[in-house]
Amino acid sequence: MTLTAEQRAEIAEQRSTSSTTLRAVAPGMEAHLYTPHEVLDHGLVRVIDYMGDDSAITQAARVSYGRGTRHVTxxxxxxxxxxxxxxxxxxxxxxxxxHVKLPVFVARQWIRHRTANVNEYSARYSILEREFYIPDPEHLAAQSTVNNQGRGELLEGEEAQRVLDLLREDAMRSYDHYEAMLSQDGQKGLARELARMNLPANIYTQWYWKTDLHNLFHFLRLRADAHAQYEIRAYAEVMCGIVKDWVPIAYGAFRDYRMGGANLSAKGVEVIKRRLRGETVTQDDSGMSAGEWREFEALWG
Structure with a gap:
């Protein structure tokens, strides 16, 4: 991750400044405020602001005016x-x-979660930095033969090196051309909003992303899952650690019922009941499609 001296000084100043408040404060989240957590090669996640804690959830559920006499249990x-x-x-x-700094191709996948407020760095107004995501060799994989949106076996040796070289060369060449088009040295220079179209999808962008805990849990359930693309999963896993410190009780329930739990269809429930009665159930007499049965067996054997 690349942070300038000015950015580090700004973060240090933010963390050294505090103020008194009457609102609920989560000590675990206070420790994360403004601190950049490194992700990928140049990315970061940091908390800019937050509202509420575990008690805010129960207070809203009870619609009470205070903590009352309820115990933590x-x-x-x-x-x-x-x-x-x-x-x-x-x-x-x-x-x-x-505040998230991430490759553009990850941002385009992330933005599909439309239940958030987003303000992204403007490449119409500002010039993007020469920072590109280049995968580590252990994350270079061939196309999966069973999943059209997944990865298969790792690339090795000369093939892996060839891909890495192409990624670096293409990124650098496109940025050189970006700078050349913007340059006003002896020419008018192309508008920034047009010059940016030449940049590759692995260049880094930044945004502020604000959401509530319910929708954040939905994001994490999908993006921290083992089947999610590695690059967005890396961000989700960092965010999981932050949320765990922020609302530990809610996060524990989320881990149990969402991340660690499993959903069953009505047909799946019936198969489990039949198995418990000692029946041998196959896909042919389960009422499930081949895909449903494969997913069912992956969970229940």
């Missing part, structure tokens, strides 16, 4: 009940704003 039981039964509104009472 009661709060944990309530949060786990809310998560277990898919109640979303109480989790929407907590919000967080992230």
């Amino acid at each position: 009661n709060d944990e039981g309530l949060i786990r009940y809310l998560m277990r039964h898919w109640h979303s509104t109480p989790f929407e009472m907590c919000e967080v704003k992230f």
Whole structure:
């Protein structure tokens, strides 16, 4: 990750400044405020602001004016009940704003989560830095033969090196041309909003991304999953660590019921019941398609 001396000084100043407040404060999140967490080769995630904590979730669920006489164990039981039964509104009472620096192709995948407020670095107004995502060799893989949107076996030896060389050469050449088109040395220079079209999808962009906890959990359930693309999963895993420190009870329930749990269709429930009665059930008499049965077996054997 590349941070300038000015950026490091700004972060140090932000972390050294504090103010008193009457609102709920989460000590775990306070430790993360403004601190950049490195992701990939030049990326970062840092918390700019947040609202609420575990108690904000239970307070909203009870619609009370304070903590009352409830114990922590009661709060944990309530949060786990809310998560277990898919109640979303109480989790929407907590919000967080992230500053994220990420490759453009990751951003285009990320932006599909439309339940957030986003403000991205403007390449119409400013000039993008010469920073590109180049994968580590262990993340260079061939196309999967069973999943059209996944990776298969790792590339090795000369083939892996050839791909890495092409990625670096193409990125640098496109940025050289970007600078040449922008240059006003002896020419008018192309407008920034036009020159940017020549840049590759692995160049880094930045944005502020603000969302509530319910929608953040939805993002993390999909993007921190082992089947998610590695590059966006790397960001999601860092964010999981931050959320765990922010709302530990809610995050524990999320890990149990969303990340570690499994959903069953009505047909899947019936198959489990039949198996428990001692029946041998195959795909042919399960009522499931081949794809459904394959996914069912992956979970339940």
